[in-house]
Amino acid sequence: MALRRFDIEAGGHSFAFKPETEEKIAFWRGKYPADKQRSAVIPLLWLAQKDNGGWLSEPAMRVVADMLEMPYIRVYEVATFYTMFRLQPVGKFHIQLCGTTPCQLRGAESLKEVCTREIGKAMYVTDDQRLSWEEVECLGACTNAPMAQINDDYFEDLTAESLGQIISRLRNGADVTPGPQVDRVNSAPEGGTSVLSDPKLFDGSRNSLSALPNLPKPPGPATPEATGQPAADAPTNTKREEPSSKDIKS
Amino acid sequence: MTDKFKVNIDGQELEVPKAYTLMQACEEAGAEIPRFCYHERLSVAGNCRMCLVEWEGAPKPIASCAQIVGDLRPNRDGSPPVIRTKGAYVEKARNGVMEFLLINHPLDCPICDQGGECDLQDQAVAYGRATSRYDENKRAVEDKYMGPLVKTIMTRCIQCTRCVRFVAEVAGVEEIGMISRGETAEITTYLEKSLTSELSGNVIDLCPVGALTSKPYAFNARPWELRETSSVDVMDAMGAAIRLDAKGDAVMRILPETNEEINEEWLSDKSRFVWDGLARQRLDRPYVRKDGKLLPVTWPEALEATKEALSAGPDQIGVVAGDLIEVEQAKAALDFFRGLGVKNTDCRPAGAQYGADGVRERYILNPTLMGVEETGALLLVGTNPRVEAAVWNARIRKAWLWGDLKVAVIGEAVDLTYPYEHFGTSPDALNSEAAAAFLKGARKPMIVVGEAAACRPDGAAILAAAQKLAQYSGAIAEGWAGFGMLHTAAGRVGALDAGFVPADGGKATGDILGGSLKTVVLLGADEVDLSALGAAKVVYVGSHGDAGASRADIVLPSAAYSEMSATYVNTEGRVQMSTRAVQPKGEAREGWAIFRALSALFGTPLPYDTADELRGVLRGRAGENTVFSGRGYAPGAKGVSALMSGPAAPAGGPGREPFKRAVSDFYLTNPIARASRTMAECSALATSLDTAVAAE
Numbered sequence: 001m002a003l004r005r006f007d008i009e010a011g012g013h014s015f016a017f018k019p020e021t022e023e024k025i026a027f028w029r030g031k032y033p034a035d036k037q038r039s040a041v042i043p044l045l046w047l048a049q050k051d052n053g054g055w056l057s058e059p060a061m062r063v064v065a066d067m068l069e070m071p072y073i074r075v076y077e078v079a080t081f082y083t084m085f086r087l088q089p090v091g092k093f094h095i096q097l098c099g100t101t102p103c104q105l106r107g108a109e110s111l112k113e114v115c116t117r118e119i120g121k122a123m124y125v126t127d128d129q130r131l132s133w134e135e136v137e138c139l140g141a142c143t144n145a146p147m148a149q150i151n152d153d154y155f156e157d158l159t160a161e162s163l164g165q166i167i168s169r170l171r172n173g174a175d176v177t178p179g180p181q182v183d184r185v186n187s188a189p190e191g192g193t194s195v196l197s198d199p200k201l202f203d204g205s206r207n208s209l210s211a212l213p214n215l216p217k218p219p220g221p222a223t224p225e226a227t228g229q230p231a232a233d234a235p236t237n238t239k240r241e242e243p244s245s246k247d248i249k250s
Numbered sequence: 251m252t253d254k255f256k257v258n259i260d261g262q263e264l265e266v267p268k269a270y271t272l273m274q275a276c277e278e279a280g281a282e283i284p285r286f287c288y289h290e291r292l293s294v295a296g297n298c299r300m301c302l303v304e305w306e307g308a309p310k311p312i313a314s315c316a317q318i319v320g321d322l323r324p325n326r327d328g329s330p331p332v333i334r335t336k337g338a339y340v341e342k343a344r345n346g347v348m349e350f351l352l353i354n355h356p357l358d359c360p361i362c363d364q365g366g367e368c369d370l371q372d373q374a375v376a377y378g379r380a381t382s383r384y385d386e387n388k389r390a391v392e393d394k395y396m397g398p399l400v401k402t403i404m405t406r407c408i409q410c411t412r413c414v415r416f417v418a419e420v421a422g423v424e425e426i427g428m429i430s431r432g433e434t435a436e437i438t439t440y441l442e443k444s445l446t447s448e449l450s451g452n453v454i455d456l457c458p459v460g461a462l463t464s465k466p467y468a469f470n471a472r473p474w475e476l477r478e479t480s481s482v483d484v485m486d487a488m489g490a491a492i493r494l495d496a497k498g499d500a501v502m503r504i505l506p507e508t509n510e511e512i513n514e515e516w517l518s519d520k521s522r523f524v525w526d527g528l529a530r531q532r533l534d535r536p537y538v539r540k541d542g543k544l545l546p547v548t549w550p551e552a553l554e555a556t557k558e559a560l561s562a563g564p565d566q567i568g569v570v571a572g573d574l575i576e577v578e579q580a581k582a583a584l585d586f587f588r589g590l591g592v593k594n595t596d597c598r599p600a601g602a603q604y605g606a607d608g609v610r611e612r613y614i615l616n617p618t619l620m621g622v623e624e625t626g627a628l629l630l631v632g633t634n635p636r637v638e639a640a641v642w643n644a645r646i647r648k649a650w651l652w653g654d655l656k657v658a659v660i661g662e663a664v665d666l667t668y669p670y671e672h673f674g675t676s677p678d679a680l681n682s683e684a685a686a687a688f689l690k691g692a693r694k695p696m697i698v699v700g701e702a703a704a705c706r707p708d709g710a711a712i713l714a715a716a717q718k719l720a721q722y723s724g725a726i727a728e729g730w731a732g733f734g735m736l737h738t739a740a741g742r743v744g745a746l747d748a749g750f751v752p753a754d755g756g757k758a759t760g761d762i763l764g765g766s767l768k769t770v771v772l773l774g775a776d777e778v779d780l781s782a783l784g785a786a787k788v789v790y791v792g793s794h795g796d797a798g799a800s801r802a803d804i805v806l807p808s809a810a811y812s813e814m815s816a817t818y819v820n821t822e823g824r825v826q827m828s829t830r831a832v833q834p835k836g837e838a839r840e841g842w843a844i845f846r847a848l849s850a851l852f853g854t855p856l857p858y859d860t861a862d863e864l865r866g867v868l869r870g871r872a873g874e875n876t877v878f879s880g881r882g883y884a885p886g887a888k889g890v891s892a893l894m895s896g897p898a899a900p901a902g903g904p905g906r907e908p909f910k911r912a913v914s915d916f917y918l919t920n921p922i923a924r925a926s927r928t929m930a931e932c933s934a935l936a937t938s939l940d941t942a943v944a945a946e
Binding site: 008074077080081 | 392424425426427428429430431434439440441
């Protein structure tokens with residue numbers, strides 16, 4: 001993870017929330033009591049980032065700090081801690097490419113090559129201000145690896161070709177369809193389902209009486225366990241293997 | 251439920267309060283616990299993991315600084331929990347922590363200013379491995395700008411966050427923070443702006459490694475080369491305990507010492523960084539003005555010239571003592587001039603309306619500095635403790651933050667780092683119902699009047715009204731004297747105690763400097779207005795060439811506070827002794843000795859030949875109890891009976907004229923600070939910041 005610093009130059013001198021955001025701000029602030037308004041700092045930073053074209057500028061951060069009456073340094077700490085707050089300008093479409101192990105095993109490296117070839121270095125914004133990309137940690141869609149998040153949408157089951165197509169469509173202003181880019185519904189199996197396909201499962205022909213395995217047993221004669229006597233000593237964590245001195249220093 | 255809890259530490263069973271941390275319990279048992287992030291006066295962070303101990307039965311080692319004793323469980327058989335602070339298990343744990351800390355710590359001890367007094371260095375020797383197993387590249391961190399006082403080498407930082415917690419909790423300005431996270435975490439001010447706290451130097455002491463060091467002291471000396479002298483600070487009237495570290499004949503740095511009753515273990519930036527002023531602009535030999543120019547002369551010539559200047563007749567001589575005067579000089583000068591029949595002597599600022607009636611309780615801070623932790627309501631009248639007594643302000647903030655102190659202010663509404671009720675800017679608010687209601691019924695109420703408030707034309711009325719309010723609200727009762735004055739000058743209370751006020755029929759400072767006298771003697775008095783002196787001949791006795799010296803006709807060089815063992819009385823009336831750290835500069839002499847020499851020249855030698863004999867006179871004969879008999883304690887509520895009956899309130903009462911600020915520039919309040927380059931830099935920076943804020 002590289003050093004994260006504000007792009008002071010690109011941030012300009014001022015920032016103002018869009019009028020339509022006021023309602024959302026009031027919603028988030030309303031969640032916290034009057035003397036705990038600082039708790040709204042992350043949602044507000046997030047809204048500021050959205051209103052600022054996908055990245056958080058220094059004036060935007062100050063606006064949030066003033067709004068919540070927090071010292072700038074405290075908000076700065078939060079903004080630099082979470083990588084979801086981008087401190088440098090991004091393109092209109094910002095691609096967050098997952099590079100964590102499952103995606104990497106499924107070919108994220110080749111997707112990175114595509115991004116580098118089509119857009120440039122990570123966090124570089126194309127001249128038309130439309131595209132930028134960065135590598136991020138796991139976005140939690142490993143079933144559909146490799147994947148990328150473009151603005152608010154997940155694009156899954158990517159290949160070098162499909163990502164290249166998406167990028168060129170975005171560049172030219174054409175629509176793209178989020179979700180899996182292969183023949184698949186969400187995370188269902190590729191090419192349709194392969195289990196529970198027997199029609200008999202659904203036409204009721206398999207229905208019959210059966211005993212459920214975990215129903216309570218009918219009352220019977222008392223067993224030793226039922227009288228409350230432990231069969232053996234209770235487990236304990238106080239007996240512990242001591243490290244021996246030979247483990248410590250060579 | 252008992253609030254005690256039994257623990258077994260290293261085989262020793264002891265009972266400690268449940269609120270103790272395990273670290274405190276271990277220390278009570280005599281064990282030494284290494285630590286970096288933990289500090290007694292800051293909140294617990296628990297992030298350095300150096301204080302690990304073993305709790306038998308626990309799956310992991312315990313960070314003892316963050317473990318409350320009351321949260322421990324007894325063993326299954328009911329015996330107290332077994333804690334071990336030694337042994338192979340603990341040793342291995344600390345060993346591992348130390349190895350992780352050193353992974354990214356540079357091996358630059360030979361060029362590090364912290365070397366020799368570094369916690370990490372010491373603890374690495376005691377708890378670390380002999381060699382490193384780490385082959386990768388070490389992390390490097392950009393240095394940060396934190397202002398003219400604090401130098402940063404951030405690669406050395408171990409992220410203990412002591413500095414972050416100090417500025418947020420004690421100094422009260424949230425300016426330092428930890429940004430980013432994990433391996434890229436960095437300590438910085440917001441966008442590398444300069445620290446604006448007047449206590450910022452303390453982060454240098456707090457930093458357990460060499461990440462934050464003193465910028466003016468950088469590469470000047472090594473700790474083992476320095477002579478350490480415990481002394482008393484004179485930059486404000488608190489009389490903080492300091493340590494002067496000297497090499498050869500120069501003071502190389504000033505550090506705080508712990509005095510729970512005065513400065514805890516903090517020190518203001520002015521007191522800490524003023525030391526370069528001790529070597530600059532010094533009056534190191536006598537001068538006499540000939541043909542409009544000050545020319546260097548020998549001591550006998552200078553004293554002879556002084557004798558001639560003092561032949562004007564006692565009514566034509568006035569003596570003004572300055573802010574930094576020590577008791578010995580005040581006493582010797584007073585004895586000498588009274589011997590000449592001079593009545594015009596004063597140690598107070600022009601227009602002062604206090605101190606002349608000889609009742610000590612009316613001009614000292616009776617509730618004591620520490621008393622602010624007992625009180626429930628504090629009313630500040632015409633004073634801004636943040637600049638007049640910066641370290642005390644931190645204590646007020648502490649009492650507000652961790653206790654239930656409420657503060658109210660009559661005077662300029664400034665940022666005191668804690669919230670307060672504001673009853674108005676003019677002194678007539680003393681008679682308001684709001685002020686009375688604020689104090690009435692509070693626990694041990696406390697009223698503090700700034701010295702500047704007592705130097706206004708209506709100063710006597712302000713003092714009388716404040717004392718009346720104190721009497722009314724129960725601030726003055728048996729065992730609690732909740733009324734006092736906060737001074738700004740280290741020498742003032744001592745000189746007042748020595749009786750350095752106009753004798754009957756004598757003139758006060760304003761009149762002495764009014765141009766009606768033929769000869770004016772200034773004892774380091776640079777803070778007074780010298781513009782109206784007219785044709786008066788001026789004899790200046792002092793250590794630094796400042797306003798007084800440039801106006802002087804005769805300059806007699808005296809020692810600075812680091813160069814003599816002398817008595818100072820702080821604003822609480824606490825008598826303290828400073829200690830000589832270095833020899834006086836050049837031909838400078840201790841102040842009292844100059845007047846002893848002059849008295850011999852006049853044929854009536856003062857009855858003491860050494861400073862010790864002089865102090866014997868001050869202390870009084872055996873059995874006699876004078877102000878100077880005891881040392882190191884504040885009288886506090888002992889003199890409360892003197893406050894029970896107030897002075898007669900002058901007609902008119904407190905006026906409507908708003909209070910003005912007593913200290914316009916925190917960094918430049920005395921000649922030593924004005925001679926200091928560091929202070930000039932701080933002052934310029936603070937002024938530019940002020941202007942920027944005003945422009946917005």
